[in-house]
Amino acid sequence: MVLLSAPRWLRSRLTDRFWRVQEVLKYARHFRGRKNRCYKLAIRSVQRAFVKSTKARRKKKRILRTLWITRIEAASLEHGLKYPAFISNLLKSQVELNRKMIADLAIYEPKTFKSLAALAQRRRQEGFLAALGDGKEPEGIFSRIVHHY
Amino acid sequence: VAKTSLTSPPWPEVKLPDPVEEAKYHAEVVRKVNAMIAAGQYGRLFAVVHFASKQWKVTSEDLIMMDNVLEAECGDRIRMEKVLLVGADDFTLIGRPLLGKDLVRVEATVIEKTESWPKINMRFWRRHNYQRKKIIVNPQTVLRINTIEIFPCLS
Numbered sequence: 001m002v003l004l005s006a007p008r009w010l011r012s013r014l015t016d017r018f019w020r021v022q023e024v025l026k027y028a029r030h031f032r033g034r035k036n037r038c039y040k041l042a043i044r045s046v047q048r049a050f051v052k053s054t055k056a057r058r059k060k061k062r063i064l065r066t067l068w069i070t071r072i073e074a075a076s077l078e079h080g081l082k083y084p085a086f087i088s089n090l091l092k093s094q095v096e097l098n099r100k101m102i103a104d105l106a107i108y109e110p111k112t113f114k115s116l117a118a119l120a121q122r123r124r125q126e127g128f129l130a131a132l133g134d135g136k137e138p139e140g141i142f143s144r145i146v147h148h149y
Numbered sequence: 150v151a152k153t154s155l156t157s158p159p160w161p162e163v164k165l166p167d168p169v170e171e172a173k174y175h176a177e178v179v180r181k182v183n184a185m186i187a188a189g190q191y192g193r194l195f196a197v198v199h200f201a202s203k204q205w206k207v208t209s210e211d212l213i214m215m216d217n218v219l220e221a222e223c224g225d226r227i228r229m230e231k232v233l234l235v236g237a238d239d240f241t242l243i244g245r246p247l248l249g250k251d252l253v254r255v256e257a258t259v260i261e262k263t264e265s266w267p268k269i270n271m272r273f274w275r276r277h278n279y280q281r282k283k284i285i286v287n288p289q290t291v292l293r294i295n296t297i298e299i300f301p302c303l304s
Contacts, residue, residue, distance in 0.1 A: 047273050047280065050269050053269070057268075095243060097233055098204050101197050101233075104206050109195070111241070112234070116243070125165060126165065129163065145150065
């Protein structure tokens with residue numbers, strides 16, 4: 001005799017509800033208020049926390065870069081150079097340190113940073129001299145003085 | 150000709166030092182630094198190394214962790230070739246952009262190869278019944294920098 005349908009007193013019951021709830025609450029234990037104890041409030045907070053952490057991982061790179069730039073600006077102003085002048089002249093002298101390294105050097109190796117600032121300053125002056133050129137007037141100008149008749 | 154706002158450039162006038170004297174001064178400095186390196190009068194050396202697409206400020210006996218896989222077994226010695234800067238207390242050697250391989254030698258050993266802690270990637274749109282959760286585990290490698298050596302081959 002083959003039984004094709006299960007007898008109606010056999011019901012399927014959820015037996016590991018406790019552990020499913022603990023999986024979510026374990027991420028909420030350090031929260032403030034009832035959302036570290038009550039499941040219904042906790043799932044919402046935990047989901048928002050996960051989403052915020054994923055977005056923050058992308059923003060962290062931007063934030064750290066602006067932090068490094070601020071630090072390099074402060075350190076180069078101590079040596080009498082502004083940040084755009086410093087960075088552009090370092091790149092023109094083919095020194096390819098990134099901002100994180102320059103900020104770390106400015107904090108932990110002040111003498112090295114001073115030499116980098118001097119290098120950038122020297123390259124800046126050479127650039128100014130190169131921009132001035134010979135000092136002669138360009139040809140084709142017949143008079144620099146404006147006559148009012 | 151009358152002086153206008155454009156006769157002189159907006160930056161203050163600079164005079165560079167005499168090139169011949171400067172060349173002599175540079176040669177003197179290079180000789181002194183070479184002598185210092187040959188005599189070994191430097192304390193702890195630090196180097197800026199470009200490795201795994203990142204730049205690290207490195208000294209001897211310190212640990213570095215990379216977020217990727219290295220094709221070397223645990224305990225292998227590795228020589229790092231892209232050195233951007235080497236410095237000691239009294240002098241620094243700045244590479245343009247890299248320093249020569251006959252000038253610096255940075256050696257490291259692979260210590261462990263593990264995986265990172267499980268990071269959770271979640272996307273959620275409110276009121277749209279949309280959520281996706283993904284657990285990301287990155288392989289990581291830990292290296293210990295053994296030594297940084299410099300040789301007196303400046304010119």
